[in-house]
Amino acid sequence: MRYLLPLSILILAGATGQLSAATFGKCKFNTETMAFAGTPGEQASCLLRKVKILGNVDATPAQLPSNLAGFIGQPVTVSKPKLRQAISGQGLTEAGLGGSLDAPLSRGNTNNPQAPMARYFVIHDTSSPNFGNVAQFPADIDTSNQVNRLDGFKSPSNAKAHIFLNRRGEIYVGHDFGVPWRATKLEQQIGTLSRGMFLHIENVQPRRKHPSQPDGNAPTPGFSVAQYDRLALLYLMASMRAQTGLVPAFHAAIDQGLSDGHDDPQNFSLEDFDAAFGRLLASVS
Secondary structure: OOOOOOHHHHHOEOOOOOEOOOEEOOOOEEOOOOEOOOOHHHHHHHHOOOEOHHHOEOOOOOOOOHHHHOOEOOEOOOOHHHHHHHHHHOOOOOHHHOOOOOOOOOEHHHHOOOOOEOOEEEEEEOOEOEOOOOOOOOOOOOOOHHHHOOHHHOOOOOOOOOEEEOOOOOEEEOOOOOOOOOOOHHHHHHOHHHOOOEEEEEEOEOEOOEOOEOOOOOOOOOOOHHHHHHHHHHHHHHHHHHOEEOEEEEHHHHHOOOOOOOOOOOOOOHHHHHHHHHHHHHHHO
16 A cells, blocks of 8 residues: 655655654654654653454543653663563563563664664554354353464464563463564654564454444453563563553554554553553563
């Protein structure tokens, strides 16, 4: 599909066709600063606005819950040995959670050493499997093999995110967090400059047929406790590698205002994510 840039952005293109400085999306990603507008907290408030059916995103900035509000954009002071102990205590490995805590994250401009390190932790949902006209989702939605299989994401052509996380809390690592990757329309429009600034986490969430949108109508609650717990761990690990609290963001909010944007994650509870993050912080403090 051909993506059309606003005239104001096209005017900023130089004679070589390369963009000089431009802003993209409702939250105003700037290609010079390689960041959205505002402080890290203000960016998160814009990027975590509730996503509703058909890709509608709330106009009002999100109210950041306490644990996230005190962490985003701040130096990470969590003890690395204690976090490692928590990881191994759950029978997990760093490699199975996106890579070593000692390794840096990806950098912008496809890992250009002069570019900033990744700043954004992007929360997606898979919008699959789709149950079509089925009246109800399976009663065992959080444990069902039909819902939670990760095989389909394991081929190189389907590993379109860094992490795939199912409702049982199981993970498939498509790419280490040190690998620059793109998975939003905004990144596609900007090009290589933004490649490496965003980390992408796909959360398994089925859909049913909706009268207005074939892959609409997500379950309520949207995600499982195991997913929120594992997502909190991934977020803390990625932030530790960045040495600062990353800015969490919803896919739909990033792409809002761009053609052919997405509608995920549906029914995401910022409060449940924050509670899971608070439990994790308490366990490693």
